[in-house]
Amino acid sequence: MTDSTPFGTRLRTALDTRGQLCVGIDPHASLLTAWGLDDDLAGLETFSRTVVEALADRVAVLKPQAAFFERFGSRGVAVLERSVAEARAAGALVVMDAKRGDIGSTMAAYAEAFLSPDSPLFSDALTVSPYLGFGSLQPAVDLAHANGCGLFALALTSNPEGHEVQRAVGADGRSVAQAVLARLAAENAGAEPLGSFGAVVGATLADAGADLAINGPLLAPGVGAQGATAADLPRVFGDQVRNVVPSVSRDVLKHGPSVEALRRAAQTFVDDVRAVTNR
Numbered sequence: 546m547t548d549s550t551p552f553g554t555r556l557r558t559a560l561d562t563r564g565q566l567c568v569g570i571d572p573h574a575s576l577l578t579a580w581g582l583d584d585d586l587a588g589l590e591t592f593s594r595t596v597v598e599a600l601a602d603r604v605a606v607l608k609p610q611a612a613f614f615e616r617f618g619s620r621g622v623a624v625l626e627r628s629v630a631e632a633r634a635a636g637a638l639v640v641m642d643a644k645r646g647d648i649g650s651t652m653a654a655y656a657e658a659f660l661s662p663d664s665p666l667f668s669d670a671l672t673v674s675p676y677l678g679f680g681s682l683q684p685a686v687d688l689a690h691a692n693g694c695g696l697f698a699l700a701l702t703s704n705p706e707g708h709e710v711q712r713a714v715g716a717d718g719r720s721v722a723q724a725v726l727a728r729l730a731a732e733n734a735g736a737e738p739l740g741s742f743g744a745v746v747g748a749t750l751a752d753a754g755a756d757l758a759i760n761g762p763l764l765a766p767g768v769g770a771q772g773a774t775a776a777d778l779p780r781v782f783g784d785q786v787r788n789v790v791p792s793v794s795r796d797v798l799k800h801g802p803s804v805e806a807l808r809r810a811a812q813t814f815v816d817d818v819r820a821v822t823n824r
């Protein structure tokens with residue numbers, strides 16, 4: 546199923562109608578065990594199908610983490626393909642968390658894999674790493690534009706180690722992260738109601754220390770297991786809080802395998818975010 550409406554437009558509608566939340570599908574071995582499943586292909590399949598069944602018809606964004614599927618080889622990737630297709634069919638926007646980034650000619654192949662409607666892994670958006678230079682991402686930017694998809698570029702990640710690279714200051718006096726954010730803002734210029742080229746900015750940051758007004762979505766992992774809460778969002782994101790997509794994996798997933806409990810956990814996060822954003 547393709548939809549040439551730009552990702553940013555579709556995301557704005559999803560956030561406004563379903564609430565500001567992304568749930569990550571991260572089938573950790575420890576979660577499979579906690580759900581009473583074996584850490585094998587059948588466990589992976591049951592886990593993913595349950596999360597999609599519980600949440601794809603009500604949560605704005607689902608974000609499968611590709612590595613947890615790839616560790617089972619090609620049959621794990623086949624489970625990922627089915628999960629993406631079923632989640633999209635049920636109305637969720639799917640952000641593939643594969644954090645791709647390479648020289649431009651190879652980046653074109655990564656873009657084909659995730660942002661081409663003919664690909665079995667076709668997703669609404671893809672996480673990308675701009676640390677081979679933002680310009681190396683151009684094939685993905687072009688394909689996203691062509692197919693109504695989005696990208697989320699790692700700007701200020703939720704892990705403490707990210708700072709040594711992302712806060713480094715270049716010759717022009719800007720941090721590396723600020724330079725990435727500026728490129729995203731340029732890509733989103735003039736887009737309404739929201740651009741399709743987002744940044745990843747961890748909710749765990751003490752403060753962003755950068756201009757987040759990129760006219761695009763801000764994917765904010767770190768809520769839940771990494772220690773951030775909805776109450777941190779206004780401090781980190783200021784007047785951009787409306788464009789934040791808080792992302793939670795383990796703190797929702799730990800409530801399975803009960804479909805009802807997964808739904809309640811997700812709804813609690815949506816309500817908590819709504820309370821701090823006054824929306």
Ligand SMILES: O=C(O)c1cc(=O)[nH]c(=O)n1[C@@H]1O[C@H](COP(=O)(O)O)[C@@H](O)[C@H]1O
Binds near residue numbers: 644702704768770796
């Ligand atoms: O791109 C991401 O999604 C991401 C970026 C980042 O800065 N930090 C981060 O934790 N993530 C991902 O977000 C998810 C966080 O999972 P939980 O800590 O269980 O909520 C994992 O899949 C991470 O790979």
